[in-house]
Amino acid sequence: LPSQSAYENAMRQFFALFPTVKVISPWNEANHFTQPTSRSPSSAAKFTNTVAKLCTDCKIVVADILDQADNVRAKRPTFRSTTRYIKAFRKAYKGPRSICGIHNYSDTNRFRSTGTKAIIKALGCKQIWLTEAGGLYKFVGYKANQKRQLKATKYMFKVAKANKKIKRAYVYSWFGAPRSARFDSGIVGTDGKPRKAFAEVRKHLK
Numbered sequence: 001l002p003s004q005s006a007y008e009n010a011m012r013q014f015f016a017l018f019p020t021v022k023v024i025s026p027w028n029e030a031n032h033f034t035q036p037t038s039r040s041p042s043s044a045a046k047f048t049n050t051v052a053k054l055c056t057d058c059k060i061v062v063a064d065i066l067d068q069a070d071n072v073r074a075k076r077p078t079f080r081s082t083t084r085y086i087k088a089f090r091k092a093y094k095g096p097r098s099i100c101g102i103h104n105y106s107d108t109n110r111f112r113s114t115g116t117k118a119i120i121k122a123l124g125c126k127q128i129w130l131t132e133a134g135g136l137y138k139f140v141g142y143k144a145n146q147k148r149q150l151k152a153t154k155y156m157f158k159v160a161k162a163n164k165k166i167k168r169a170y171v172y173s174w175f176g177a178p179r180s181a182r183f184d185s186g187i188v189g190t191d192g193k194p195r196k197a198f199a200e201v202r203k204h205l206k
Contacts, residue, residue, distance in 0.1 A: 001036035001037065001039075001040060001043055004043070004046055004047070004050065007047050007050060008050045008054070011050060011051060011054055012054060015054055015055055021055075021058075022055070022057060022058050022059060023058065023059045023061070024051060024055065024058055024059075024060060024061065025060075025061040025064045025101055025131060026044070026047045026048045026050070026051045026060065026061075026062075026064075027044050027047055027048075027064065028064055029064060029065070029066040029103055029132075030044040030063060030064060030065065030085075030089070031065050031066055031068060031082055031085045031086075032066045032068060033068070038085070041085050041086075041088040041089040041092065042088060042089070042091075042092035044063070044089055045063075045089045045090075045091075045092035045093035045094075046092060048060065048062055048063070048093055048095065049093065049094050049095060052095045059098075059099060060095070060098075060099065061099050061100065061101040061129060061131055062093065062095070062097050062098075062099060062100045062101070062123075062125065063086065063089050063093075063097075063100050063101065063123060064100075064101035064102075064103065064131055064132075065082065065085075065086065065100070065101065065102050065103070065119055065123070066082075066102075066103045066105070066106075067079070067082070067102065067103065067104045067105065067106045067107050067115035067116060067119055068081070068082050068106070069082075069106055069115060072106060076114075077106075077114065077115065079114070079115050079118040079119065082115075082118070082119060082122070083118060083119070083122040086119065086122040086123055087122065090123075090124070097123065097124060097125040097126065098125065098126050098127060099125065099126070099127045099128075099129055100123040100125035100127070100128055100129070101128075101129050101130075101131035101132075102116060102119055102120070102123075102128060102129075102130055102131065102133075103130070103131060103132040103133060104116045104119075104130060104133050104156075104159070105132075105133065105134070105136065105185075107159065108133055108134065108135065108152050108153075108155055108156040108159065109135060109136050109139075109142070109152045111151075111152070111155050113159045113162070116159055116163070117163075120163065120165060120166075125165070126165070127165060127167045127168075128163070128165045128166045128167065129166070129167060129168040129169070129170070130156070130160060130166060130168065130169040130170060131168075131170050132170060132172045133156050133169055133170065133171065133172065134152075134153060134156060134171045134172050134173070134185045134187070134197075135148070135149035135150065135151070135152030135153035135154075135155075135156065135185065135197050136148075136149060136152060136183075136184070136185050137149045137176060137184045137185055137186060137195065137197075138177075138181075138182075138183070138184040139182065139183050139184070139185075140182055144184070146195050146196040146197070147196065149185075149195065149196065149197045150195075150196040150197045150200055152197075153171075153187075153197040153200045153201065154200055156169065156171075157169070157200070157204055171187065171201050172185055173185055173186050173187075174186060174187060174188055175188050175189075175190065176188065176189045176190050176195070177190070178190060187201055
């Protein structure tokens with residue numbers, strides 16, 4: 001985990017190099033167990049405060065949260081750990097929660113909305129953006145399957161439309177990954193050919 005001063009210095013350099021960036025998420029999937037911020041929600045909150053200070057005219061996506069269940073294999077999963085994380089984050093975060101981000105892969109690909117709803121309620125934000133979402137083509141426990149990916153992609157849009165707070169959905173990703181990769185959610189294969197989910201995404205574009 002970087003120190004607050006190291007993070008601030010890095011972000012100063014970032015904004016100096018990319019002054020046109022006006023929409024930013026201070027930390028990706030801050031609650032994911034692989035991230036150092038997962039063990040310190042207050043640090044993640046302070047990083048967000050820093051970004052708000054450095055870019056006063058930015059749209060800040062607060063608390064980009066993964067819908068991480070307490071037990072991913074449970075038939076009726078709970079999200080107590082994630083909501084506790086959000087509670088601690090909110091206690092340390094001093095700014096407005098105009099926009100919050102969610103990565104709801106778990107719900108989307110298990111055809112449920114319990115995690116998404118629980119996280120939206122815990123965040124208490126005016127707007128929710130699905131900053132990373134989509135049907136999985138291949139992952140651990142999911143063999144490569146375009147039909148299942150298409151079904152999950154359709155469900156993603158269903159969940160998004162069902163909640164008035166959800167204003168944007170960023171589908172991840174465009175290109176698929178090599179065969180050796182463990183994660184692949186591309187709507188276009190590595191050969192450049194559209195997968196079945198591509199047509200579904202195109203239907204929802206304005």
